[in-house]
Amino acid sequence: MLDGRLHLQTPEGITLPLTPAGPPKRALAWLVDFLLRLMAGGILLLLISLVGFSGEVRTGLWLLLLFLLLWAYPVLFEVYGAGMTPGKRLVGVQVVRDNGLPIGWREGLLRNLLRAADFLPMWYGLGLLTMLADPQFRRLGDLLAGTLVVYRPQKLKERRLPEGTPRDLPFPLKPEEQHAILDLVERAPRLPPARLLELANLAQPLTGRAGNASLERLRDYAAGLAGQQAAAPPPSTGTISDTAR
Amino acid sequence: MNLDQLQIDARPRPYWQAIDLGMALLRRHARTVYLSWWAIWATLAGLLALLTPQDWLMWNWLVLWWLRPLIERSTIFILSRAVFNEEVGVRDTLRAWPAQLRLGWLRTLTWWRPIVIGRGLWQPVWQLEGARGQFASQRRRVLGARGAYGSAAWYGVICAHFEFVLQFALISLLGIFLSDPDSITPFLLLQDEFAPGSWENHLPLFTYLLSGGIMGPIYTAGCFTLYLNRRAELEGWDIEITLRKLAHRRSSQLLASGKAAATLLLACLCWLALPAPEAQAAPDCSQLPKTNKYGMPVRATASRPASQGSAQTAIRADIDRLAAGPEFSVWECRETWQAKKTVEDKEREADPPPKWLQDLFGDFDGPNLPVAEILKVTFITLLVLLVAWLLFRNRALLGRLLETRDKDPQPTPAHEICGLDIRPESLPDDVPSSVLRLWRDGQRRAALALLYRASLSRLAHAQQLELAAGFTEGDCLAVARQAQQRGTLRAATLEFFTELTRHWQAAAYADRWLDDERFSSLCRSWRASIGDER
Incomplete structure (x- = not known):
């Protein structure tokens, strides 16, 4: 690799x-x-x-x-x-x-x-x-x-995750898989909508749903992973890798 | 396109790092890429060299430059397959090359050629995506957005300069070796005109052949990985790869558990019997306080629902209480003094430059300051100061060097060895009888210790043995042996001391005692061998 x-x-x-x-x-x-x-x-x-x-x-x-x-x-x-x-x-x-x-x-x-x-x-x-x-x-x-x-290592920007109801994962995930969920939710505004739904469909084994419902569920998981509180979401954790300028 | 086979890490990275990744990819497939590049590149150059009329030899390299976008497609062909773990050979590449030129060749060879420097980013749109017309320009716009085209264009500019550097270096190298040994100059061949028919007329084409042959694949590879990075970023390739792996892992897990159908059934029943996780999630998040009493946000460990029952909840509550305590939310206020601008300072700033400066700047021929004299004095002063400082700094070292031998002729003997006081005044007057008295009283350890102590004391004070405070029994014995070899200690004394040391060590450390007979004979011989040495 x-x-x-x-x-x-x-x-x-x-x-x-x-x-x-x-x-x-x-x-x-x-x-x-x-x-x-x-x-x-x-x-x-x-x-x-x-x-x-x-x-x-x-x-x-x-x-x-x-x-x-x-x-x-x-x-x-x-x-x-x-x-x-x-x-x-x-x-x-x-x-x-x-x-x-x-x-x-x-x-x-x-x-x-x-x-x-x-x-x-x-x-x-x-x-x-x-x-x-x-x-x-x-x-x-x-x-x-x-x-x-x-x-030189770049400073990580603090990004806000979209709000969601924190939710437990249905089964344990590896760290890189957790990062992928956080990444998906964070990068969602910059991904084309059709592609976003495709990715959400790929996550079906995790969410048990398809399309927009799956995306909604992923958002909840991300909120849970980031330790978000229901009312005021704190900035996301520093796990997101440095992205393009 | 099978993303599972992707050979590069699809994580979105800054554009310049993506461009650098192109070099790593190229390095892995350098042989194929360079061979197929040079097969076309050198053939073209050879044809050009043969076919150009004499007057145009200086400019024929421009044709090579103009046709470069076409040759770049061979590199893209190889790398685009290599990046998905598909090896192609030189022969396949050359055979497939003409078909790669189908789309977009007209544009790249005509009005785009001089102006579009970042073309490397857009070549894959025609060649790999097969886009044309309106759709192609839309794709180009999307791929070039967010500064990607800017990076590609700058990369093109930099690569062009690198080519120039290589050309220049080559010409200079040839110049150095071809110039007259008495006046070597790298600039020998840097001129416009050579005699007609001489080989130097081919220099522009030759140097461009080499520099373009080195930098061409590098430029193409960098732009290609930039294109890949841009697509991975736009389409979430890294996310897709991970999600696919996750789905695969999950299905194989489920399959494994499906083999034991009864277990699965049981598990399902148990699972159904447990409360659903959604019911737990919502309530305990909203009730958390957002800040502690110091006004700082609480790092809520409990925001994730405690799924393992009351024990974990209790632990989480404990952790939260500890984290909210004053130990973990320390902040301090510190007051410091800072100089502020006084009125004088401000006035001084507004002053005109001082007189001497005006004098200096007044006339350009200068007041002819004795600068050299001033500098000389300054440097000499600095040198003297430096030497003085060095001497002062190393004074300990120098002092040791200058020290004379006879400074301390009589090292004072140690007061204490192995925790035993060996000063002569601490000993009783009649050592053997006190020792024997102690022995008869049953204080065997004290008796033997006194005997050993007294012997050491005699050795240290009467015999001038150099015994230091940190010596062990063995060390003392070694010193005594050395003294005997030097002849300053009698052999009988050493023999006695050796035996005594052995008995003392056996008694003190191993609790093995010598018998009364042996001990009293030791006492008796003490005076003869050590005790009388005053």
């Missing part, structure tokens, strides 16, 4: 799902960073020339500034910004170690030093090829430093 996620297990037996981010999003993050650095560099260059140093001092300061923007910018932001440069933050991706822990100086330095190798022969040609070839979209720097670029 292709899922696009990595399931890491902690010693406590907890599974952490990480979703490695593919080349398009990473390229966007790089572009944002590039533009930011360009702007910052431009402004600082202007300031330096405004102050009016003599020629050699100015050249020295420019070179220093260039060095900092090229090499210190990604390292510092990634180490102190929870693995996110401003571009990555904007795009919603994050650098972590391949065991899910936050990165430190070692990882931040290594993966950004190897940019020089990824840049070869021109404009990240090698980095792009390795990213396309690697199952977890790692470029050379990531491979060496043992890091991954993953999507």
